[in-house]
Amino acid sequence: MRLLFYLSGEHAGMAEAEVRALLETYHVPWTCLFFENQVAVYETEVFPGLSRLSMTHKVLSLDFTLSRRPFRVRVKKLLSGDADSLQLEREIADTLQQEHGRIPVDLENPEQEIYCIIQKGTRFTGKTIMDFPYSYEERKPHFRPYFHPSSIHPRIARALVNLGRCSVEVLDPFCGTGGILIEAGLMGLEVKGLDVSEDMVAGTRRNLEHFGIGAHEVFQGDATCVQDYFCEVESVVTDVPYGKASRLTSARKILYEKTFDSIQNITKKACIVLSCPYDFERIGYSTREHFILHVHKSLERHVYVLSVE
Ligand SMILES: C[S@@+](CC[C@H](N)C(=O)[O-])C[C@H]1O[C@@H](n2cnc3c(N)ncnc32)[C@H](O)[C@@H]1O
Structure with a gap:
């Protein structure tokens, strides 16, 4: 039809x-x-x-x-x-x-x-x-029990999970306050998360439970060696840390390179958001799609939909 x-x-x-x-x-x-x-x-x-x-x-x-x-x-x-x-x-x-x-x-x-x-x-x-009812407003970051301004809008978070082609589970290795995992959990997917900050991990767990997502695997850990925490996942969907400068500092370059290498060990599908363009082909990914979201005058978000051969 x-x-x-x-x-x-x-x-x-x-x-x-x-x-x-x-x-x-x-x-x-x-x-x-x-x-x-x-x-x-x-x-x-x-x-x-x-x-x-x-x-x-x-x-x-x-x-x-x-x-x-x-x-x-x-x-x-x-x-x-x-x-x-x-x-x-x-x-x-x-x-x-x-x-x-x-x-x-x-x-x-x-x-x-x-x-x-x-x-x-x-x-x-x-x-x-x-x-499609507009129920996203009540899930905006400042209405959650644990708040941090870095979280993305729930409607965009949900789109990222969908672009990541998840039907069973999703892993966010920079889970922050759990914005991506909340949307994934509400769609009935199994949710897995990692964050280097203990506070963020506790906050994500609180937020997930607030929305009735009781079953989750969220740990404190370093995304650059994600395979030490999770062996294989259907898809990785994440919004990476941007830092204050919009250009890529060398510390951030290293963090991204190590993390993106590590992600390839555990999945074939990913949807990754950054604040600048990134050459994923150079490190072995195929770029299915690349979108640029204009957040405000000086902030763009680059959404990459990727596959690993
Ligand atoms: C842009 S925020 C993620 C926002 C998240 N999507 C949300 O909705 O709240 C990036 C997160 O990456 C975490 N982070 C930074 N370096 C990390 C690392 N090496 N391993 C894991 N997490 C890290 C930070 O603590 C921060 O919570």
């Missing part, structure tokens, strides 16, 4: 990659039919793992039928200057009623929603099959 993914405008390229990553993680066949800005259309099927998506607003089925149950039509204009939404909603509802007979309209609590996205004058009309 043709599924349309209405992607977050924050970073549509990364959002589209997250969709593909989940299709691959769950071995679901797919063909990309269209991808431009916030709209991606795939020939594929619906599966429970899609509920993990964090950078998608909605999933629509473009091959839909309407039942006799109450419905509503919503129009979303992605660029200004397109047709009047309210008038278009009425027109689409009228057309559907002419095609399917009289179906009750319920604007507040409909049992089915027809959603029309207008992008650069092209209309994409489908039936909503998945909506």
Whole structure:
């Protein structure tokens, strides 16, 4: 069936990659039919793992039928200057009623929603099959029992886990306050973590337990010899320490090189975030994808999706 993914405008390229990553993680066949800005259309099927998506607003089925149950039509204009939404909603509802007979309209609590996205004058009309509630705010770092400002936003943390193609478990060797592990645990994955700081380890454990993630393996240890703590893991997902300077100091170069070498001993898949570009090919990784997130004027985050041959 043709599924349309209405992607977050924050970073549509990364959002589209997250969709593909989940299709691959769950071995679901797919063909990309269209991808431009916030709209991606795939020939594929619906599966429970899609509920993990964090950078998608909605999933629509473009091959839909309407039942006799109450419905509503919503129009979303992605660029200004397109047709009047309210008038278009009425027109689409009228057309559907002419095609399917009289179906009750319920604007507040409909049992089915027809959603029309207008992008650069092209209309994409489908039936909503998945909506993603915005529950990330309550998990933002300052609402957790253990807080440190270095933690990434939970929606991005979840996308990183998905890009890392984890279906069973994830290891974060620089786990900090556990931002990545919380999202992984809430998606039902086994969580493993390491941090050099005892305080961070205690904080991660507290945070995980606060969110009901009781089963975890989080230790104090040095990421440069991660194989001493974990023998084999499905995927490593991590946000490395940046330090104060945005350029790479020699101490940091050594920390990264040793850690990235060490990670190759225990996994074939990784998603690594740094504050600067990094040549992973030179040390034996294949770069599947590289995204740049602009955090603020002087801070960028480089997201690398990697595989180890
Ligand atoms: C950018 S923070 C990670 C933030 C984390 N993603 C979160 O959500 O809180 C980096 C972490 O790396 C830890 N760290 C620094 N050097 C380390 C090393 N050699 N081994 C393990 N952890 C280390 C620091 O203590 C810090 O907690």
